[in-house]
Amino acid sequence: MTAANALMSLRTPPSRLRQARRQLLETGELGAGLLDARLHASWQRSRAYGLAPEGRPQGVPHASAAQLARALEQRRALLAQARPVMEFVAEQVRASDSLVILADPQGMLLHALGDDGFADKAARVALRPGAVWLEQWRGTNAIGTALADGRPVVINGAEHYLERNGFLTCAAAPIVDPSGALLGVLDISGDRRGYHPHTLGLARSAARMIEHQLFVARHGGGLVLRLHSRPEGLDTVTEGLLALADDGLILGANGLGLEWLGLAPSALGRCTVEAALGLRMQELLADVHGAHGSQPRRLQRVDGSLIYGRLDGARPQQPRPRVAPPAATALLTTAPPASAPAPDALSALDTGDAAVHKLIERARRVLAKPIALLLQGESGVGKELLARACHQSGPRRAGPFVAINCAALPEHLIEAELFGHRPGAFTGALKDGAPGLLRQAHGGTLFLDEIGDMPLALQARLLRVLQERQVSPLGGGQPVAVDFALICASHRRLREEVDAQRFREDLYYRINGLSLQLPPLRERSDFAALVQRLLTEAEPSCSVSVEPDVLALLARHRWPGNLRQLANVLRTCCALLDADEAQIGWSHLPDDMAEELQALARAEHVQPEQEQEKKEEAPLELDLRQASSRCVQQALALAQGNRSEAARRLGVSRNTLYRKMREAGLDDRLDARLDGRLNARLHGQLD
Numbered sequence: 001m002t003a004a005n006a007l008m009s010l011r012t013p014p015s016r017l018r019q020a021r022r023q024l025l026e027t028g029e030l031g032a033g034l035l036d037a038r039l040h041a042s043w044q045r046s047r048a049y050g051l052a053p054e055g056r057p058q059g060v061p062h063a064s065a066a067q068l069a070r071a072l073e074q075r076r077a078l079l080a081q082a083r084p085v086m087e088f089v090a091e092q093v094r095a096s097d098s099l100v101i102l103a104d105p106q107g108m109l110l111h112a113l114g115d116d117g118f119a120d121k122a123a124r125v126a127l128r129p130g131a132v133w134l135e136q137w138r139g140t141n142a143i144g145t146a147l148a149d150g151r152p153v154v155i156n157g158a159e160h161y162l163e164r165n166g167f168l169t170c171a172a173a174p175i176v177d178p179s180g181a182l183l184g185v186l187d188i189s190g191d192r193r194g195y196h197p198h199t200l201g202l203a204r205s206a207a208r209m210i211e212h213q214l215f216v217a218r219h220g221g222g223l224v225l226r227l228h229s230r231p232e233g234l235d236t237v238t239e240g241l242l243a244l245a246d247d248g249l250i251l252g253a254n255g256l257g258l259e260w261l262g263l264a265p266s267a268l269g270r271c272t273v274e275a276a277l278g279l280r281m282q283e284l285l286a287d288v289h290g291a292h293g294s295q296p297r298r299l300q301r302v303d304g305s306l307i308y309g310r311l312d313g314a315r316p317q318q319p320r321p322r323v324a325p326p327a328a329t330a331l332l333t334t335a336p337p338a339s340a341p342a343p344d345a346l347s348a349l350d351t352g353d354a355a356v357h358k359l360i361e362r363a364r365r366v367l368a369k370p371i372a373l374l375l376q377g378e379s380g381v382g383k384e385l386l387a388r389a390c391h392q393s394g395p396r397r398a399g400p401f402v403a404i405n406c407a408a409l410p411e412h413l414i415e416a417e418l419f420g421h422r423p424g425a426f427t428g429a430l431k432d433g434a435p436g437l438l439r440q441a442h443g444g445t446l447f448l449d450e451i452g453d454m455p456l457a458l459q460a461r462l463l464r465v466l467q468e469r470q471v472s473p474l475g476g477g478q479p480v481a482v483d484f485a486l487i488c489a490s491h492r493r494l495r496e497e498v499d500a501q502r503f504r505e506d507l508y509y510r511i512n513g514l515s516l517q518l519p520p521l522r523e524r525s526d527f528a529a530l531v532q533r534l535l536t537e538a539e540p541s542c543s544v545s546v547e548p549d550v551l552a553l554l555a556r557h558r559w560p561g562n563l564r565q566l567a568n569v570l571r572t573c574c575a576l577l578d579a580d581e582a583q584i585g586w587s588h589l590p591d592d593m594a595e596e597l598q599a600l601a602r603a604e605h606v607q608p609e610q611e612q613e614k615k616e617e618a619p620l621e622l623d624l625r626q627a628s629s630r631c632v633q634q635a636l637a638l639a640q641g642n643r644s645e646a647a648r649r650l651g652v653s654r655n656t657l658y659r660k661m662r663e664a665g666l667d668d669r670l671d672a673r674l675d676g677r678l679n680a681r682l683h684g685q686l687d
């Protein structure tokens, strides 16, 4: 293990902390020697940010619900891997007044799980999703400090710079993706009195588990070299993982893979396994294809020490050139080994709509050709899903699928994220430099989502990479050859962006080998099949359906959020089903959706009656209120006072029923809270 990754637990004697704090308050300075060097550095940074130890944080940004939802969407690949791990960890620390928290690289809390009682207490210092916990706003704290120096850390009690956070004990570990980029932090926070020295180990193991899963999701279909100091450590979460090209180039790694070989992230895409282990790739490949399958073999590291390694996966059929021919970028793909029959991910998307069928067939024809795909359509229509399916159904499926959301990257970081950077290339650059996402896509598919949002200056650089097929990292260094298939997507009409001079015409033609327009959900003719597919995804273990009248109304809704919105609604409906229910009806719809569908039904069926009412010129408002009150009374009587049943009979949500009851003065003891069962489920859902 390198020193940089040794566990960091900053337990400082309380007397020293008191002395340091007094000194800080009295003189505004922090003398040397009182605190551990790392804690000292963090307190100094907090002081330099102008924070007062006894004060409250001022002007801290906090994401709105919409911003948080967007951040969750942008980080969905991370969340998909992190959620199950967080649930597992939350189970381990249950009943210990703790929260398991995931934060993004900007310190924003994305997701939190744990004790409700402690969550309330933590919320008082804004330790909840949407809050930002960078050191610059909240001083020394585990999330902010782990992000600031990129290492696992415990910040316990009064080690927090702000006194108001002194009731917390927090352990945090950074999460790094297979290209060495920082993705966020996994943190376990609890009441200071419950401090346990093993919590840091738990946070660190959880971060490793997530990194392991991220590696498998990105590189699992290709050549993977597993490393461990003991053969029985292979195939466990403590193994190091390296993704290799067929010529031995190291394309990606988990943190442990880099540690075992003593490599920095900047070695990815540059260093070969031969240079790192003195072993020819042909020998490793011979292991995979040998009569007995791949067995662990002893390998020698550059320092002479021994390690066990085993190569798994399929050998790409064609050796990839280190420098690709200067043709247009090819169309590529990940998934199972090339030797296995390819599962046709594209066919799975063909659920009966004629326009979608046609575009899938067109995409299929160019999969193996050097033609870049441009996917267009409203947000949520399935552009990324289609891109992944193209990758999985094409000849490059054994390589990585690297998706980049050009709209989500902060503008000042896009360049470094895409092209990589040399150590110290700019303020805030990673100590070891970074290879950049374009090089991570080598051998696979590069998916540039929301390419219409890429700044013009970067468009010029990207165009150069696509033409020359080599990347030059920020801060200089040798250009590196890259070979990937290109798929771009945008919800904007790119042709119009070109006309408005917001998008370069030459880049437009380069990325638009074949343009495919995905239809919005409201125009698709396969609504029922899509619903069934989404229900199967939401509840794989049982077969859930939708009541026909509800399905018919859902099909007529406009769905501004397209398939993403439909998938969310169906997931919520499934969560609201009782254990013995398998059919979604009115009572399972989220309130806002039920109300919108009611309005739709009324608009479609009640219109002639309304016209009639207008003609009769009745005192409309009074009549409606009386009619509403009568209906509510009747429904409650028929349901024998059961409000859920009454709401069902009226075809409105429980909230609407409560409102109508209140308007009609029907129940002064009205308790508008959701009943316990729904409440519990909603919590489960939000968690």
Ligand SMILES: Nc1ncnc2c1ncn2[C@@H]1O[C@H](COP(=O)(O)OP(=O)(O)OP(=O)(O)O)[C@@H](O)[C@H]1O
Pocket (backbone or CB within 6 Å): 349, 377, 378, 379, 380, 381, 382, 383, 384, 385, 386, 449, 489, 490, 491, 530, 533, 534, 563, 564, 567
């Ligand atoms: N054909 C489909 N079947 C099932 N689910 C789908 C389908 N198409 C899209 N989805 C689901 O809808 C959601 C949105 O899909 P996706 O992210 O691919 O859309 P998008 O067009 O790329 O959106 P954006 O433009 O906002 O990035 C995802 O959860 C995806 O799994």
